[in-house]
Amino acid sequence: MRVPFASILVNLGLGLLFGVGLIVSGMSDPAKVLNFLDLTGTFDPSLAFVMGGAVVVAFIGYRLVLTRDKPLMAPRFQLPTRSDIDARLIVGPALFGMGWGLGGFCPGPAFTALGLAAPGTLAFLPAMLAGMWAARWVAERGR
Amino acid sequence: MTEFTPIASLIGGALIGLSAVLMMLAEGRIAGISGIASRLLPPYGDKSSAERSAFAGRLAFVAGLVAAPFLYAAATGTAVVQTVSSNLALMAVAGLLVGFGSVWGSGCTSGHGVCGLSRLSRRSFVATGVFMAAGFATVYVMRHVMGS
Numbered sequence: 001m002r003v004p005f006a007s008i009l010v011n012l013g014l015g016l017l018f019g020v021g022l023i024v025s026g027m028s029d030p031a032k033v034l035n036f037l038d039l040t041g042t043f044d045p046s047l048a049f050v051m052g053g054a055v056v057v058a059f060i061g062y063r064l065v066l067t068r069d070k071p072l073m074a075p076r077f078q079l080p081t082r083s084d085i086d087a088r089l090i091v092g093p094a095l096f097g098m099g100w101g102l103g104g105f106c107p108g109p110a111f112t113a114l115g116l117a118a119p120g121t122l123a124f125l126p127a128m129l130a131g132m133w134a135a136r137w138v139a140e141r142g143r
Numbered sequence: 144m145t146e147f148t149p150i151a152s153l154i155g156g157a158l159i160g161l162s163a164v165l166m167m168l169a170e171g172r173i174a175g176i177s178g179i180a181s182r183l184l185p186p187y188g189d190k191s192s193a194e195r196s197a198f199a200g201r202l203a204f205v206a207g208l209v210a211a212p213f214l215y216a217a218a219t220g221t222a223v224v225q226t227v228s229s230n231l232a233l234m235a236v237a238g239l240l241v242g243f244g245s246v247w248g249s250g251c252t253s254g255h256g257v258c259g260l261s262r263l264s265r266r267s268f269v270a271t272g273v274f275m276a277a278g279f280a281t282v283y284v285m286r287h288v289m290g291s
Contacts, residue, residue: 011170014162021157062163093255110241135246136186
């Protein structure tokens with residue numbers, strides 16, 4: 001097997017950049033996320049600025065990148081093509097949002113928190129991976 | 144209380160957006176964390192060399208996420224501060240819901256929230272609206288109804 005060193009290095013760098021972005025933005029701290037979600041209490045609007053900054057950069061950047069015929073390291077762009085609204089698109093985000101509101105972690109920040117080894121993180125992360133595995137397993141069986 | 148940090152949050156958000164754009168430029172893919180992480184887990188159907196290469200890339204991306212706080216601390220001399228609930232049963236339930244829900248709904252805050260909204264995807268607008276509403280409702284119930 002050809003070992004894709006360039007791809008591994010690039011992905012490592014992109015993961016680092018993404019993770020540093022989460023930390024700089026404050027989103028690696030579940031307390032900030034939970035306070036964003038606490039509209040009637042200790043509301044902290046920071047998360048809206050994170051989303052705003054990320055969406056503006058990605059909105060412009062995607063338009064520039066997608067004028068290319070193909071990406072630098074892959075044969076073609078792989079963009080989601082579905083536009084239907086099915087039950088899974090409501091049920092999944094509803095469950096995700098509940099868990100997000102309980103713990104203050106979504107998947108990215110859960111990984112950046114791993115090395116800091118808070119007990120709550122060490123309970124959350126394996127459970128998250130189990131939940132991901134379960135969803136893949138159920139989806140695979142239903143096919 | 145947490146301090147409102149508009150500038151740092153804008154800058155951090157822009158870095159996240161930049162990572163997503165560079166992912167599209169390099170690999171031609173969406174930078175969705177739930178998709179990247181969940182495809183490291185079984186079942187492993189596709190054993191092609193392209194999939195093995197993509198698998199290695201996804202593993203490296205997650206390794207980068209995990210290493211980020213150490214890079215940040217080394218570069219800035221500031222440790223990463225966070226407050227995580229020490230209610231382990233609550234955190235385990237939260238993890239199950241986040242993991243199952245993000246895969247069942249084909250994306251999380253990054254895939255739907257950042258990448259999908261930037262692509263003006265109808266599905267991502269719906270998903271983001273639903274998980275935001277569910278998050279607001281859950282925190283309201285936990286803090287202001289149950290008072291924890």
